[in-house]
Amino acid sequence: MTMEIPKQYEPAATQGRIYRRWLEKGCFAARPDERRERYVIMMPLPNVTGALHMGHAMDNVMQDLLIRWHRMRGDNTLWMPGIDHAGIATQAIVEKFLFETEGKTRNEIGREALVERIWAWKGEQEKQIISQQQQMGCSCDWDRHRFTLDPVCVAAVREAFFRLFRDGLIYRGDRLVNWDVHLQTAVSDDEVYKETVQGHFWHLEYPVVDPRPGEPEKVAVATTRPETMLGDTAVACHPDPRGELERQLEEARTAGDRKEVERLEERIRDHLPLLQTLTEMAADGRTVMLPLAEREIPLILDEWAKPELGSGCVKITPAHDPNDYEVWQRHRDRIGIVNILESDGTLNASAGAYRGLDVPAARAAVVAALTERGLLARVEEREMEVSHSDRSKTPIEPYLSRQWFVRMGDVEGGVVLGRGTGREFAAPGLAQAALDAVDPRWRSASGRNLSFYPDAESYGAIYRNWLEEKRDWCISRQLWWGHQIPIWHGSLSPERLADLLDGMPAPEEGLAWVWVGDADGRQLPPRDALAAADADEELEVQVCLRAGDAEEELAQRLLGHGLERDPDVLDTWFSSALWPHSTLGWPDPEILGDAARGPTGEDLLSYYYPGSCLVTGRDIITLWVVRMIIMGLYNLGDVPFTDCFVHATILDGKGETMSKSKGNGIDPSAIIDRYGADAMRYQICNLQTGAHYARLPVQAVCPSYDPGTHPEELIDLGEAEHGKTLHGDDNLFTYLCPHCGIEFDVSGTLARLPRATIVSDRFEVGRRFCTKLYSATRFALLNLDGYRFRPLGRADLAAEDVWILSRLSCAIDEVTAQLAAYNPSAALSAARGFFWDELCDWYLEMIKPRVRDEGASSVALQVVSTVLDQVLRLLHPFLPFVTEELWSRLAERAPQRGIRQPLATTEMLIEAPWPGGEPEWRDVEVEREFELLHLAIRAVRDLRAQHGAPARKPLEAAVRAPEQVASRLRRHREHLLAQAALAAVEIGPDVEPPAASTARVEGEMEIYLSGLVDRAAEAERLTAQLGELEERAAATRARLANEQFVTRAPAAVVEGERTKLAQLTDEIDRVTRRLSDLRG
């Protein structure tokens, strides 16, 4: 009774059904149990800003690969999925959407309404993201799916913040930040990109106050942002212009830069005297009059002024330029800091008459006023790089504002990490603790540290270089979407502060923590501040409340004392930094309710923390990995994972990163629809070779493709022409189909054009592999009627059975080793090689005669079933769907597989034990015999092909070879006959070639094939072979003639060369003999 087995594997019909079975059976669920081997991956959180792309696919497939592998190895395996609220990015998208659809801004609808809309948006995105991940086959524990604004995550954020604040590691300071005027928020350096724009360089002149004879009347400065002059508080000159210029001159001479040498010499001659005068004036405490503002500002000495550039003097605007800010910090006793901007980007009261103007208007007004006064010397056209916010795509204004920071540098007295956990330790500071964690000598209390894979050195360098700067981390964002900062602050008189403190719980109670801060970020205990304060001083009081029952009442009390809740929210990375432990219920796992504990009663946090591996891309190392390490160490005293697996960044065929706006981004769903999820996974694993980047050429599916009339379906975007814009320029978002000429859109922004799906034909490879696997298994299934397992000993097995089991054993070891080394491409290639090149191409062909003979088929079928069983297990982590499908079909026909005894098996492959490799299957001698056999068969096939003989025409052959080779070949005469399609063969050291035969010399054998006489062709081939052999022999001979080689190279290498030469000489003899036979 043969059941129907479809001829083709249909991914679309299979994937959903298989995935549902895994879900229904709870295969992904993780609970603490008695197993000691655990494997934990915390999913890097996709943002709720939009659907997943190929980069996420790479990330998720790599994780699923590791998770499935470890699950099969029997580890208690947790893959925690989730999504990130991605504060700025999400709010920006929803605000944009709100504006485009309803024409409203956030201020018009208010905080509550906006947040509500973002939640709705999040719900939509979440659905789509989870659906995409499930299509890919991700086997995460969906019941534990978390969102970074979940109550569980909120609790962790509140607790972590409280502890950092209490330890003095969070402070509020005046800092120059990248201000996004449009979103009215500070953005981190990481969220800023540069764009080259055409701008101007204005040369301004400030009058010197009371110039003395010989002194200049004006000082020239230059700027690209003239409106900032209203905030100038000094003009700087270099303290030693001559020394500096001469140093530069020397450098230019060394470098041989003649133009620069000339320029500097001229400058020293013409300009240095003025600079020296200015330096003297600055040293003398002289001032200039700041025009328009009519403020007297000092000349100061600072090395930030570059005597070789411009006028040699530089205006100092501490509040609006990062470098000037640093100058101010060096001279804060003498110069002030003037902020001229409001948070909405208009000028404030400090700008006097210009108050209320936005930056462009103020710039125009300032330029006009200076021109009128003759203080604008000249204007240059100039290209310049302007910082833009990655989120709103608008220019950044450097802006002085009060922000919250986490102190990353070393602090006096050090930092205690993991307080109260039993893994407590001290470090000089947070950044240093994270640096220590990658030191190979460092170990946490549990014996762990952090390493990067597969390239520990270069990825480690990225991590270390970034941390070594120990820059404080700005964690406040002026947004509505996120974790609101749990601080109440305000300015209080000492009297009111004392009043407030009387009503607060004692610090030891751990309900609230109070600091009195200053603008420099210093924090004093309130009682000390009170003691030091004057009665009329205003003190900045900062109170952090711990989440809990008392919070509400305390908050009311603080409000009653005139404090306000800080409206800012936390940087997104603050909550994601806690991800590895917040999701496990830190600080109190009971928050997870019933899900908190397993059958053994152990809680999630203590069972699954620290985890195992973080899988991510290299751009995330500094943004996220660093911060997870810091927060894990700080809260729990241990690294959140020991391995950081950094996978390749996927680029398109031109080497550009993929993005929607470029139109080269691939939606994984499009690939899955077209090629199947396993095909996608196959190719993704192939791409992960260990390189930092992987190119994936992309094509568009022509929207007007029709199999009847349109020759090609796919259009290579690297070669296709762009459409034209209305102005006749190339439109980067549209392309023309080279076959039908139709213009189409790749970004989805142009509704008037048909939209093309972006795919890559590289996934074809994966689809073919799935088909091959399906087809080979089908072969076995079609022959398995009446199959029954019986224990087999070595004596029951045919030689090819022993061979394939031996090869299988090697393949299992190789795949396992490569996976352990984070080498998915090599692991898959080993599995592929065994399955395709050995199992399909040789073994299945060799057993066909046995399979056809019903009386003799049972052993072969049992071996085939066993080998397929193991192959499906090996391939499952890579190709979960097709292997699971075939597993159940195999189980129907052959419920028990194995050789000596049945293999341990399970209903579903996802739970089946990983193959361990069977040492007793290994047989080196049989492998050697089959190598020789394959060599002989290939030689015969090649001879046929060379001479144009039909592949199946039975011919007579002879193999002349030394007895040790001949005897091995003779054992497999039947295979030689069948696979090389021979009618007869003689094998031995002295066999005579059949009459009218043609020959090949192949290593140690000479192979003769009758009935294919073409002396010319054979002679030509042999002559070429002879040339090659002689070349190699000559090279080897030369090497051996080199006394240096013989004396210095290792003996084994020299011996190897000698053997090689002997073999080559022998082969040359035989080829020569054959050639002379042919000619004679």
Next chain:
RNA sequence: GGGCGGUUAGCUCAGUCGGUCAGAGCACCUGCUUUACACGCAGGGGGCCACUGGUUCGAGUCCAGUACCGCCCACCA
């Protein structure tokens, strides 16, 4: 300017300790409708290992420099 990479077959990439390492897949060429698979089978062609030096008996492999390409960070009065 600082850091991290890359350059090997037409394309995408392997190549571990310096010594049978000139490799794979795709594409290409020649045969083949061989009852698992034409998404296949059998066979084949194709490379100055970016360039220049150096170390070494021996260099895709180690070192230095050059060119080009990418990413991150900094700077740009």
